[in-house]
Every structure is written in structure tokens, then in C-alpha cells.
Amino acid sequence: MKTKLVLNFNPEASNLPITHNLIAEYGLLVNILRAEIDEIGGKMVIEVSGDDDSTNKGVEYLKKAGVGVRPFKEGVRRNDEICTHCGVCVSICPTSALILDHETRKVTFVEEKCVACGVCIDACPPRAMEILI
Amino acid sequence: MTAMEFKEFVATNGVRKAAKEVDIVTTGTFGAMCSSGAYFNLGHADPPIKIHRAWMDGIPAYAGLAAVDLYLGATELDESNNILHGGAHVIEDLVKGRAVRLKATAYGTDCYPMKEMDTYVSLKTMNQAVMMNVRNAYQNYAAAANSSGKTLYTYMGKLLPELGNATYSSAGEISPLLNDPYYRTIGVGSRIFLGGGEGFVVWEGTQFNPGVARTPRGVPKRPAGTLAVMGDLNGMSQDFLKGLTFTRYGTSLGVGVGIPIPILDEDLASACAVTNDKIFTAIFDYAEQKRSRSVLKEVSYADLSSGRVTIKGKDVPTSPLSSIYKARQITELLKKRILDGSFVVTEPVQRLPLKKSINTLDVRSEKEAMK
Known part of the structure; x- marks a missing residue:
């Protein structure tokens, strides 16, 4: 386990x-x-x-x-109202918890993969990501 | 048709049929556009004030225009340089319908005796609130990576050391000026989708540079044309206007621009059929702190949007800075508005120049500056 x-x-x-x-x-x-x-x-x-x-x-x-x-339940939260799905976060996330869907061009946040390192927080231009721990 | 639909149509039916059957293609882009801002007329105070210095929610606005006209730039910051809240965020707040605190000072004249004011303004209280962006919708843009040993914080986002990532900033195949590479239908007077509302192209954008190297089909391989645009802030929406923060760089405004391209002939149909594998740019090394940076690699937008590129033998993940998702939404919305008659496509009243180069800023004498 x-x-x-x-x-x-x-x-x-x-x-x-x-x-x-x-x-x-x-x-x-x-x-x-x-x-x-x-x-x-x-x-x-x-x-x-x-x-x-x-x-x-x-x-x-x-x-x-x-x-x-x-x-550890929720380390990082994304505010979907604020996210523009630009994708800046996808290349800096070390655990690939942020993925750009090539069909829809939307950014998917896979919470199970997130280790709350916080790298995405100050990389997000509209500041949609919040660290909770 | 939207640009996406048109490319598929051409792929199945060919350029000739497309030119015959399709009237208009809608293009779009949504990205950080730093050279943006808005001007306002606040209405006159009683007793009147000739504003000398002004702050909107703490952000300085330029007041050197008569008495109560202000211009607020997207990248303007307050005295503490708080990059989480700049001019761009104030503009977004106004569009959201919020009231903004206005502080103004003046030296006082016989005709404008008031010396100080502290009040609130909103789109409802102002006479004019007009977005006026001097450089938007870049025709192609550079891509960025960082070969140095430390993380760089740039307007191209967070660039990880040792070529840890690469970022790019264009909507590529659906971006307006990449579909009309020689500005045949997009020019002064073109009505456009701007920030969710409507606006116009009012001039060539600053740093307009059409003379860069192009592909055989005319698509610029470097940043080339730009547009100066304006439109009423009333009617714009927070969905397509967003205050942005680039850590250790500053603020910028996320702007959505959509432009319809009438398919005049087969040449234009062929231009609008361009796909990401036929649009190229270069990844520059932002580790070099100078005007002309070295090219690390020439790439296509198909390479960049695949999510990974190889630079110097290294597999490098890529990130877009512009939202293709929102750009596509804009092409859909614009198509809908044209179809229901709420958006009328206009012919430009003046073409954008095809011959023009850009100058640089150098230390020079008064005489040299006049040569």
C-alpha cells in the first residue's frame, strides 16, 4: 500500500x-x-x-x-475560473501532473501525480494555481 | 468557417473548391500582449481639476492629456513594483464591472482650481473607456530556451536551466496574420473581435517588420507584422481579457483577438490553408542577455505543439504561452457572430506596409540621431 x-x-x-x-x-x-x-x-x-x-x-x-x-489529500488546487489553458505549466511540472491534451488543447491537472512541489505556482501567468500544504 | 474547419476542408476538397465555396475564415489568438492599455475620460469634477498625477487602484496612469483623460498601460506597476497587480489587472477589474479607486493630484490653475481628489470610477461612471493597444497579434513569435545553469524568469515564462524546457508564443496555424501573410484583407479599418467585444485595426502595430525571411508560401519565419488595435472596453469580457503576472518580469494583459479573413481568391485560400508543419520559428537562447540572441534551433509549430523538441541532442519539453484553447473559442464565437449578423466584416481602408524595417535604440549623438 x-x-x-x-x-x-x-x-x-x-x-x-x-x-x-x-x-x-x-x-x-x-x-x-x-x-x-x-x-x-x-x-x-x-x-x-x-x-x-x-x-x-x-x-x-x-x-x-x-x-x-x-x-496528503490535496496539495495544489487549480482555480478553473482563472486558468486560461495556455499550457505554460506543462513543461515545468517535474511529475507530469499537468498535461496539455493535444485534441482539446486544454490543460488537465492529474492530482494523483502532483507532489505539491509548488513549481507551477509562480509560473502560472493568471495565477490559477494555489498551494495548500 | 473557422480556420481549423477551413484547413480540413482544403485538405479534402482542395484550394480551388475552397476558394469558390468559402466566403470567410475566422482566425484567432489569445496571449500575453504587453503593449496594451486603455484610455479613459473621467468626466469633469466640480470644481474642475486638471489632473497632473493619477493612480487607478494604486497603479500610476499617464495624465499628460488635457484635464481628465488618462492612459493606463498593462505593464504599469505601483511604487512597490507588486507584480501581482498591475495596469493589466486594473483593466480586467473594470471589465468585470468593478469600481476602481481613483486618486488624482493637480497643481491648480485659475480654470482648474481643484488640487486633489480621491474617489471611485467604473465603466458606468466614465464617458469613454477604450482599449488602445499599440502592438498586438504578432505575426509569428520567437521561441525561448535557456542554456545557462540557473532558472531564468522572463516574459517567455520560467525557463529552466540546462535547456530544461522551451516556450513559444503564437497560436500558429489559426493566428490571424499567419493566415494572411501579405496583409491583403487585414489592414487599417478592419473590424475585429477584441477582448470579447469589438474593435478595429487602427494602424500597423509598433515594431512592424514585414521584411523578415519567409517560406516560399510567404509565411514569415520570425516575428514580423503586428497590429495596433482599439475598441470599447464596454462589451469586453473577462473571458478574453486577463491580467497576467510573469514572475520577476512584471505584468501583462492576456488579450483575445479574432479577425475574419474574406477568401478573395485561390491565393488567399491557399494562404489560409497553412498548417503548423509549414510555419517555422527559431528557439533563441535567453541565457544571452543581449539584443540578438543565438538561435538554438529552427523548428516548426508542429514540432513545438507536439510537446517535445530536441535541442543539442537533448529531449526538451515545450510549453505554449498563448492559449490555443481560447484562440479556438474566439474563432468559433466570431464565426457565430458573423453568421447571426451581429458582426459585420469590413474591408480595410488602407493596406499595411509591405516594405518597412525596424530600427534599434543605440547610444548616439544629437547629430547621429538626425542622420
Whole structure:
């Protein structure tokens, strides 16, 4: 099972080797999709692969370690009222979550592929993209 | 017929039949057109004011025209250079029906004693609100990529390092001037679809440069003709007029332009049958910060719109800057308006020049400037 999670760290939790522990202690495959750290803590978006039991135990471990854990539902939202379907975003999206349909010439946003990297946000001329995490 | 329909018609029936049976082809484009703006007449104040400086929602508007006439440019920004809200966005707000805060100052004269005003204006309160764009609807445009090691933020969008992407900005085969390459039907006085409403071609656009290299069928291989256009902001729509922001560049106005081309003869039918594989441009290296940039590759619009091009052996994803989706909508809407009689096609009253070249801006002496 693959699960996308948003992790929030306070400054203390930022120093824990949580990725290592998820892999070594709980046998989970961890794919870091986004990670940032600043003076008030850090944020990570990860995708973990493993069986349900290990995933749940991993999440328990994170919570005990003081890491805020919530499921990643919607990372980036497109305002369809604003989007002009120009297509500027399609060549800069690293995960091909934004695709230009060659028939209709409309831009399709495939949310499942989006990792909320945010590259599209300031590339969109009418500012139709909003980051939510 | 729309330009798309016409190309299909010619492919099946040939140019001769098309020239005989089709009267008008509708073309369209929707893209960032920086050389756009609008002028306004605000009506006179009591006591009257001869506006010296003016701001519309914080954006400076040019007031050097008599007392209460203003011109607001699409790329104008406020004093903080907030690129999320420029002249283009104020124009979009007005078209949406919103009121805009007007601040004006003046030095005061015997005939215009008022020195300061702070009020609201909208399309309903103004006498004239007219879009006046000095360079729109470029006939072809350059494409861009970036060979440097850092991301570049340009009017061609975000250009990723090491040729990470390429962007282009033309509606290609459905773009107006690419379908009438020698300006036989599009000229001064042509009625056009402008920003969802109606307008006219009023002159050649600035930087009009028809003398660039062309294909054997006459299609320019570089940016060539341009149009100066104007039309009433009343009647325009936010669907075809959009304030845009190019990060670390500034604002621009997304403008929808649609132009009908009467099929006068087989030559014009043949010109309007042009398809993306027969229209070429060059991808320039925007890593070079100079006037003449190196060409990385000559490409067709079929290559660009396929989504990938190969530059220096690298597979590079492409992005359009103009919305083909909206450009097609414009060709459909214009066709509908012509068919129901609400849009009347006009003959130009003056042709655009075929011989003209462009000058550059260089540091020169007063004497040299007069040579």
C-alpha cells in the first residue's frame, strides 16, 4: 500500500532521523517528495510503501516522536475560473501532473501525480494555481 | 468557417473548391500582449481639476492629456513594483464591472482650481473607456530556451536551466496574420473581435517588420507584422481579457483577438490553408542577455505543439504561452457572430506596409540621431 503523508516538525523533532527509522525499524519504503526547514520547524511530504500494519506502526512512531502527521489529500488546487489553458505549466511540472491534451488543447491537472512541489505556482501567468500544504 | 474547419476542408476538397465555396475564415489568438492599455475620460469634477498625477487602484496612469483623460498601460506597476497587480489587472477589474479607486493630484490653475481628489470610477461612471493597444497579434513569435545553469524568469515564462524546457508564443496555424501573410484583407479599418467585444485595426502595430525571411508560401519565419488595435472596453469580457503576472518580469494583459479573413481568391485560400508543419520559428537562447540572441534551433509549430523538441541532442519539453484553447473559442464565437449578423466584416481602408524595417535604440549623438 502506498500512502502520501504530510509531516510537520517542531524545531526539536527536526533533529530526529525519522526517515532512517521508518525504513530501518518499520521496513517501509520512503520516498521524500518535498522537504523544507526553517526557524519554526520543518515540513515534509513523503510517500511510504509497505503493508498496512507497518504503515500504521510507522505513523504511531512519528506521532510519539512529536511529528504532526496528516494524510496528503490535496496539495495544489487549480482555480478553473482563472486558468486560461495556455499550457505554460506543462513543461515545468517535474511529475507530469499537468498535461496539455493535444485534441482539446486544454490543460488537465492529474492530482494523483502532483507532489505539491509548488513549481507551477509562480509560473502560472493568471495565477490559477494555489498551494495548500 | 473557422480556420481549423477551413484547413480540413482544403485538405479534402482542395484550394480551388475552397476558394469558390468559402466566403470567410475566422482566425484567432489569445496571449500575453504587453503593449496594451486603455484610455479613459473621467468626466469633469466640480470644481474642475486638471489632473497632473493619477493612480487607478494604486497603479500610476499617464495624465499628460488635457484635464481628465488618462492612459493606463498593462505593464504599469505601483511604487512597490507588486507584480501581482498591475495596469493589466486594473483593466480586467473594470471589465468585470468593478469600481476602481481613483486618486488624482493637480497643481491648480485659475480654470482648474481643484488640487486633489480621491474617489471611485467604473465603466458606468466614465464617458469613454477604450482599449488602445499599440502592438498586438504578432505575426509569428520567437521561441525561448535557456542554456545557462540557473532558472531564468522572463516574459517567455520560467525557463529552466540546462535547456530544461522551451516556450513559444503564437497560436500558429489559426493566428490571424499567419493566415494572411501579405496583409491583403487585414489592414487599417478592419473590424475585429477584441477582448470579447469589438474593435478595429487602427494602424500597423509598433515594431512592424514585414521584411523578415519567409517560406516560399510567404509565411514569415520570425516575428514580423503586428497590429495596433482599439475598441470599447464596454462589451469586453473577462473571458478574453486577463491580467497576467510573469514572475520577476512584471505584468501583462492576456488579450483575445479574432479577425475574419474574406477568401478573395485561390491565393488567399491557399494562404489560409497553412498548417503548423509549414510555419517555422527559431528557439533563441535567453541565457544571452543581449539584443540578438543565438538561435538554438529552427523548428516548426508542429514540432513545438507536439510537446517535445530536441535541442543539442537533448529531449526538451515545450510549453505554449498563448492559449490555443481560447484562440479556438474566439474563432468559433466570431464565426457565430458573423453568421447571426451581429458582426459585420469590413474591408480595410488602407493596406499595411509591405516594405518597412525596424530600427534599434543605440547610444548616439544629437547629430547621429538626425542622420
